[in-house]
Amino acid sequence: MSVLLPLSVVVPLVAATLLMAASRAWNRRGYDVFAIAAAGSVLVICIVLLFNSTREPMVYWFGDWSPKDGVALGVSFVAEPIALTLATLAAFLVTASLVYSWHFFDTVGNLFHVLMLVFLGAMIGFCLTGDLFTLFVFFELMSVTAFSLAGYKIEEEGSLQGSLNFAVTNSIGAFLILSGIALLYGRTGALNLAQIGESLAGGPADGLVITAFVFLIAGYFVKAAVVPFHFWLPDTYASAPTPVCVLFAGILSELGLYAIARVYWTMFDGVFGAGLVNLRAVMVGTGAVTAIVGAVMCWPQRHIKRLLAFSTVSHVGMFLVGVGLFSPVALAGTVVYLVTDGLVKGSLFFCAGILLHRLSSVDELGCDGLGRDIPYTGILFLLGGLGLAGLPPFGTFVGKAIIEEEAAHLGYSWVTYLVVAASVLTAAPVLRAGARVFWGYGPGDAYGHHSEAEGDEGEPETSEARDITPPLMWVTAAALLGVSLVAGMIPDLSIRLEPAADFFLDRGAYADLVLRGVTPHEVPLPPGAPLLKGAVIGLITALAAVFAAAMGLWHAKLPASMKGIIAKGLGPPFGRLRALHSGHVGDYVAWLTVGVAVLGGLLAATIG
Amino acid sequence: MSLRGRRNLFALGVLGFSVLFLWGLNGLPAFGHYEGVYGITLNRVAVTQRHATNLVAAVTFDYRGFDTLGEEFILFAAVVGVAILLRAQRDEAATPDEEDEETKDESRDAPHTSDAVRVLGLALIGPTVLFGLYIVAHGHLTPGGGFQGGVVLATAALLVYLTGEYVALRRVSPESVTELAESVGAGGYAAIGFIGLLTGQAFLTNVLPLGMTGQLNSSGTILLINLAVGVGVAGGFSLILAEFLEQTLLVREREHG
């Protein structure tokens, strides 16, 4: 069984090199079949490991270098259910994206498939590792592969500029992380997460520890796109190829947050334990700001992929609230939310890809009513919008309900309002765009002006006939949505994750397992709680989103006084916020620096 | 944002950033007095455990070999990325029916070089290749190894270009060869990892005979991995250089032809 652990990473990597070596020897279908088979087998490996790890977490030492006297000489993988849930999601999304790409754009020979497989190996390695520097290496590997994938459509200026902004900001994030690692290595003389945690726990929470922590989380915030480190994300997502967007929105940002939870609970919990209340306030506050900024920016977008990108920012904010509550219940809820939301958003991006295929555009206004011929895609799109809102039984409502409840329990009862507001503001524009594009609802000049179409892409991503939608395209979109729906109907889903979350948060048990090979004792399942309240909130959110979408479509019919209030009250701050998203990489780096300084200041004041 | 606004924002940010950074650095052990348990343990046990005199190589390719596998794939992914980004001009210049024709390459003008440079360059190619191979092969004994030696080997390919033998280079090492080297390097590293699995031990376990400390044929898989990395790095850097050169050459070709 343990042999599957290295294979989960090595299989996709080796498959990528084989594909690369076979260049020109095979044809396109050969690459497709081979890549799908490789990703699919990784998915199976991940599922087997996941089920196995719920019975007993496992440690694997590369090169057989198991620790001597608590000193780790080599690199370890730690198989536990939370990490493996994310790894499984990654494998599932990569497989789906490769299937979706069957009819998709003309790839440059095999290079697209090669990169997708390397990306998969990178994500799984990132999830499973128990070593701080390996975490950095696989972070870099994910990043570099993502830069290349983002810039894949070189015929577009926006795509190139987006990937350059992406690469510069994320590289700086990586250097911050490496500096943080250097500080921790200087203090503890270790790179193993558990060993660093044990070493730090005996020392003070001084400047070095706080700085290292700030550098690490700032780096992961860049990847997760937390405000004000988020500017690169909409630029990149709007212009990257659709199958790549699915991975970026569905798993890449989420992995940044996973890393924050991982490094906190394995290394910093002991030394920061006393300041946890303050740390929680900082994290929940940052998450709330991110959720709001993303949601507010989402509304005025007419480029559908950019719209979905800002909704990703908003949802990342909500995940951060969940992770930042620092409790096992909230973590379990966040994992459920994150997985189901990733699937829904993936499905929405797939639908946007179908639009691109059929109409060569994802401009909401430019495509007004043009999607009438593809009503089934329209239905999928609208269902996806409702899934974002958290309409039961989409799994999203379960996760949100648990985060809300746990937040209230910890004294953050306003989180419920935040989650509802952000959900409405991100789901409504999706519904609005869907209703307009697929059914032609609403007047054409909704914004009272005709600017040039924003969603036109220089070249379509597909070369096949545009009068039909290849079945594999909508089947994958439907499959993602279906899995999210089914997940919501599994009773007590998050309760089942709670023992795993308990272990995730137990620094002592983790260190015992990694450094001394002591298996954690089993935790009984907590009693299941009915989610009736959450279901009602989900229903209300969905209804409110439908109502807001209708307002967006027919806002010309609102009374003049109300329009005046909206224009005067919201216009200027809106405009200022939009202007900050300038597309200028220098601006982004300046904000990144400010973000590090502010985070450092906040934590120094509250923990130090 | 205006340049001024950006400068002001950055000035604020970098002030806070620097204070934070210096505050953190202040907590480090004084320069020259580091006593980290990881490094000290390795310095004590590694030579006997691994029969490698260059401990840095032992750490890179054995104790932390999995990290290096990841690094090797970063290189791999970056090279693929460069190939994707710079592919456009090739498509523009080559019409479908002439893509694979070797004869077409003859028309590509290499830059004019004086005879003196040419002779010097040609004379340097051999020693450069030898030097690169030496650095790769002695990585486990003395400073050097696959990463450094690989770059040196790639500069040998560049020398060929500088001496105006680019056309020859394209015939000797067309792109598919560098691509193959790139995949063999990265894939070979992973394959060496499988040797451990086959003998029932962990991935990347150094199961080969360790040999006599200090001899070329020692330290087991470290030497093999060094060779794989050398091939991968040399292939990767040559591919990058070739892609950039291809671009300049094609432009020149369009101008003259």
Next chain:
Amino acid sequence: MDLLHGLVLVFVAIGGTAVVLTRDPLAQSIVVSFYGILLGILFFVFQAPDVALSQIVVGAVALPMMILLALAKAKAEEE
């Protein structure tokens, strides 16, 4: 901490600053080559010959070369 360390460190700091302040990329490629050598020397006095070797082949040769090639390519296209 002896004089040699201090001297090389100061040179590296100046070198890095010079790279940033050289706004013309063509000139910058030469400055960055010198900076690569300075870093190589620093790593050597830090008793890290492996890293020094890496830094010199990459920082002093490969990186400047790639900058020049990128510039040449962009320039050739403009004409």
Next chain:
Amino acid sequence: MSFLPFAVAAWLFAVGLYGIVTSRHLIHLVVCLSVVQSSTYVLLLAIGYRTGASAPIFVEIPPGAPAVDPVVQALTLTDVVVAATVSALLLAMAVQVHKKAGTFDPDELDTLQG
């Protein structure tokens, strides 16, 4: 004085960021990014240094003799080479942006606003 190596690392990080923020040329910007990266090398190697110890290469010194930390060197060594390929990737992006937009100046690139 013994703080100097660490201060130099911090300086390189900050000055590289300054170059990126104020850059008017994408290639210049990519090179500034490599200056930021060199800060991490200086930091790592400075941390692992031990006064009077030799390099961790036991050819002329016996095993067990005082040597500097080999781990930080291993971390840096691979990164130096890999970073160069990443720089190449960024340079290729800059070249392509220039090809599409006709400029290297980030101030003149405006396709991604709002």
